Amino acid sequence: DAKTTQPPSMDCAEGRAANLPCNHSTISGNEYVYWYRQIHSQGPQYIIHGLKNNETNEMASLIITEDRKSSTLILPHATLRDTAVYYCIVRVDGSQGNLIFGKGTKLSVKP
Amino acid sequence: GAVVSQHPSWVICKSGTSVKIECRSLDFQATTMFWYRQFPKQSLMLMATSNEGSKATYEQGVEKDKFLINHASLTLSTLTVTSAHPEDSSFYICSARDQWDRGGYTFGSGTRLTVV
Secondary structure (H helix, E strand, O other), X not given: OOOOEOOOEEEEEOOOOEEEEEEOOOOOOXXXXXXXXXXXXXXXXXXXXXXXXXXXXXXXXXXXXXXXXXXXXXXXXXXXXXXXXXXXEEEEOOOOOOOOOOOOEXXXXXX | OOOEEEEOOEEEEOOOOOEEEEEEEOOOOOOEEEEEEEOOOOOOEEEEEEEOOOOOEEOOOOOOXXXXXXXXXXXXXXXXXXXXXXXXXXXXXXXXXXXXXXXOEEEOOOEEEEEO
C-alpha cells in the first residue's frame, strides 16, 4: 500500500469548514483513498473513500486532485464532537489485508 | 451498518494474571478479524490477523504464546493476554472485515487494559 503524509495537527473554529490534507504521491492506479477518524479512547470510524472522483456523504466530502497525488477531507461545519485523529489510508479496494494506520492528523475544533 | 462489539471496554488486572478480550460481529459474519494495539499518543499497530477456523497470523515481534487468539466462530474472536505485565498496558482494538460495509472494515470500541 502506498504511503501517506498528513500534518500532525490542525485547529478549526467551531462551525467553520475543516480541510484536512493528505499527500499520497506514490498511489497506484487501483488504490483508493480512505479516511477514518478516531475519537479519543474509541475505535476508528469510517468516514469516506474514493478513487478519483470527488465524493460526498452525510459526514464529509473528499476532494482528490486530478493526478491523485493528494486529497483533502472536508468537514463542512465542524463541531466540537469532530475533535479526533483523522487517518488517510490508501489501499486496493476489496483487498483482504488489514488497514495500515499512519500517524494521522489531530484535529482540534475550538469554540 | 455493521457493528462490532468489543468487551470489556476497560479492565484492570494484577501482574501475572490473564485477561480475555472478546470481539463479536453482531449482524454479519466475519471470516477475518484483526487485533490492534495502541499505546498513548501513538497510532494503531497490527498485532495479528485472526481467521475463522485456523491459526492466527502474528506480526513480527508479537509473541503468539503471550497473546492467544481464538476465532472459533464466524462472529467471535478472542484475544487473551497471558501472564500480563505492566508493559502490556495498552488500548486493544479489534476490527472485522465486512465486504458489504462501505469502508470494508468495522472496528470495536476498544479495551483499555491496565496491568498493576
